[in-house]
């Protein structure tokens with residue numbers, strides 16, 4: 001559903017997305033190594049210098065704060081730098097939107113130590129991040145991409161790190177531009193044992209409102 005390269009992607013777009021994803025994967029490995037390392041102080045200081053060098057290398061024609069990247073399909077599609085699904089984001093697990101199953105969107109991911117809350121378990125805010133995203137996808141797939149205006153979570157069991165997770169979401173009710181959405185996190189090994197459950201309200205802005213909120217949106221309709 002969220003392929004890196006839909007059939008319409010040109011060669012140049014394919015190459016750009018591939019390069020962004022390659023950098024993202026190595027940055028995620030770096031972040032995980034950095035939060036787990038037992039290397040001595042002098043190695044940390046050496047790594048900090050190398051990181052400064054990389055930052056300088058990448059600080060070329062940075063995009064503006066509200067600019068939609070050319071490699072993205074927004075709203076409701078590919079977001080290369082999303083902190084949840086973005087193959088190019090060092091913050092993202094990244095979560096893969098896998099299927100639309102009987103109206104429910106299903107995403108999978110594995111959290112690392114960089115996402116830790118209680119030792120060995122995922123941070124509660126990270127669970128909210130995963131659910132918010134997949135619930136947003138459920139709205140898009142129901143035909144009304146929208147913004148979260150309310151998100152309630154029930155943390156039933158801790159979310160284990162380094163364990164494949166299954167995040168599901170489904171629109172349960174629609175009232176005009178407002179969608180009520182239900183979401184869950186479970187492990188892929190035990191999909192019926194809900195670890196975190198969510199109820200959310202999403203609002204799909206009208207075209208004028210979307211134009212004001214997202215000035216670089218190409219087609220707010």
Ligand SMILES: CCCCCCCCCC(=O)SCCNC(=O)CCNC(=O)[C@H](O)C(C)(C)COP(=O)(O)OP(=O)(O)OC[C@H]1O[C@@H](n2cnc3c(N)ncnc32)[C@H](O)[C@@H]1OP(=O)(O)O
Pocket residue numbers: 075132133136145146147148149150175176177178201203205209210
């Ligand atoms: C285009 C989408 C792009 C999506 C990108 C991916 C996003 C991933 C998910 C996110 O993280 S979104 C980021 C977090 N959310 C925000 O930053 C939203 C901040 N909120 C706003 O900017 C405004 O609330 C918003 C522009 C969305 C709406 O402003 P309005 O002044 O038009 O809202 P209003 O208060 O009139 O409420 C809109 C409708 O929702 C209803 N409503 C509000 N709160 C509700 C509630 N708690 N329960 C049920 N309905 C509720 C409200 O009654 C009303 O219904 P009606 O249209 O029928 O009159």
